[in-house]
Amino acid sequence: MSAPRPSRRGVLTGAAVAGAAGVGAGVAALAARPGHAAAAPGTVPFHGARQAGITTAQQDSLVFAALDVTTSRAGELADVLQRWSADAATMAAGTPVGGSGGLGGAADEPPQDTGEAHELPAANLTVTLGYGPSLFDERFGLADRRPAALEELPPLPGEQLDPTKVGGDLCLQACADDPQVAFHAVRNLVRTGRGVVRVRWMQLGFGRTSTTSAAQSTPRNLMGFKDGTANLKAEDTTDLDRHVWVGGQGAPAVDQEWMRGGTYLVARRIRMLVEAWDRASLGEQERVIGRAKASGAPLSGRAEFDALDLAKTGADGTPAIDVAAHVRLAAPETNGGVKLLRRGYSYTDGLDVATGQLDAGLFFIVFGNDPHRQFVPLQRKLGAQDALTEYLKHTGSGVFACPPGIGTGGAWGEGLFT
Ligand SMILES: C=CC1=C(C)c2cc3[nH]c(cc4nc(cc5[nH]c(cc1n2)c(C)c5CCC(=O)O)C(CCC(=O)O)=C4C)c(C)c3C=C
C-alpha cells in the first residue's frame, strides 16, 4: 500500500478558493440538511441518510453513465459496488482514488488514480448510483427484490429512441462545478469496475437547467427560457417527502424495505429542434412555454415567481396561458397534484451529420417516488397535447432506482445484496 496523499483541497489555488467561496451559501444549506454532516467548502458529503446529487444544490456539469453488468456472479458485483462507494466518497472529499493519486505509486504499475483531477478542487462533486430494472432479472437472484415501481418505461408519444441510448443495469450520475472533475469520477469508477461492468451509454451535460435550492438563481435552457422556476427545492421538505422520497410522509407504501429513503430517477435525452425553434417568433415561443422569455414570469402574471393563474383571460377572452402551453399542461394543478424534482442539463453532441442540424437539447433528469404514476402519465399527456412537443424529439431513456444514502463505513449494495 502506498502512503496516503494529501487532499487536493490542500493544494487549492487562489482562483479555486475564490470559486469555492462563491458556492458557500449552497454548501451552508447542504450542511444544514438532515443526515448530512457539515462539509468543507466546495465539498458535498458523500455519506448521509440520502444519496448526494438529488436535493444537493445543482452543480453546473453532468456526466451520466448507464452501465451493464457483464459478470453473472452477484458477489463480484457487490464487491465493485463496495469499492465504488469508497472511491466516490474519496473523490467527493477532493482526494485522489487510492490516496496516492495519479502522480504517485510504483513506477511499474498503473497509477491508482487517472490523474486529471489532480490539483483541481472537489467542485462540489456528487456521485449518485441507480439500479435499472434489468438488474433484477434472473442473473443475480434479485428478482424478488425488485420494487414494483422499477419497471421499464412504456412506449411514450414523441419519442424516437436511439437503441444505443436506452436502459442499463446501473447508472452513475456525477455532477460537479467542473466538467473535468465529473468526468474524472465516472472514468475512475468505470476503471475500477472493469471486467464486471461496462458502459452502455453516456451523456455529458454542460449547464444546469434547473434549481434545486432556493439559494440558486434560475438558469436558462437552450431555448433561452428560464428553467427550474417552479421546481421542487431542497427546502420543500413536506413535498419532497410526499413526491420524491420512498416511504416519506404521505408517499405511497413501501414494498421493498431496501428502497426506504431512496427515490427513482428517470433520464430522457430530449433533442431540441433548435433550427425550427429559432425561426419561431417571440410571441409564439412565449405562447408555447406559457412564460415571458426575458423575465420568466407566467403570462398570467408579472414576476418570475408569481403563481400560474390558469383561469386568467386576456382582453380578447382567450386564456393568458394558452391551453397547449407547456407550463399549463405540466403544472400540478392540471395533473392531480403530481410534483417532480427536475435536475436536468443542457447538452450538445455537435452536428447531426445526417441532417446537417445541431444535436443539442436537454438531458432531462427527474426524481420521484413513483415514476409510473408521476413521470409516465405526465409525459403521455405532454407528448399528446403540449405545443412544445413540435420542437422536441426524445432520443434516449432510462429509469433507475436510487437507494437511500449510506452511513460512514457503509457501502452501496448493502440492503440489496445482504
Ligand atoms: C415529463 C415532464 C417534463 C418534461 C419531459 C419536460 C421537458 C421540458 N421542459 C422544458 C422547459 C420548461 N419546463 C418548465 C416547467 C415545467 N416542466 C415540467 C415537466 C417537464 N418538462 C414541469 C412539471 C414544470 C413546472 C410546471 C409548473 O408547475 O409551473 C418551464 C418553466 C419554468 C419552470 O417552472 O421550470 C420551462 C421553460 C423543456 C425545454 C423541455 C424539453 C426539452
Ligand SMILES: [Fe+2]
Ligand atoms: Fe418542462
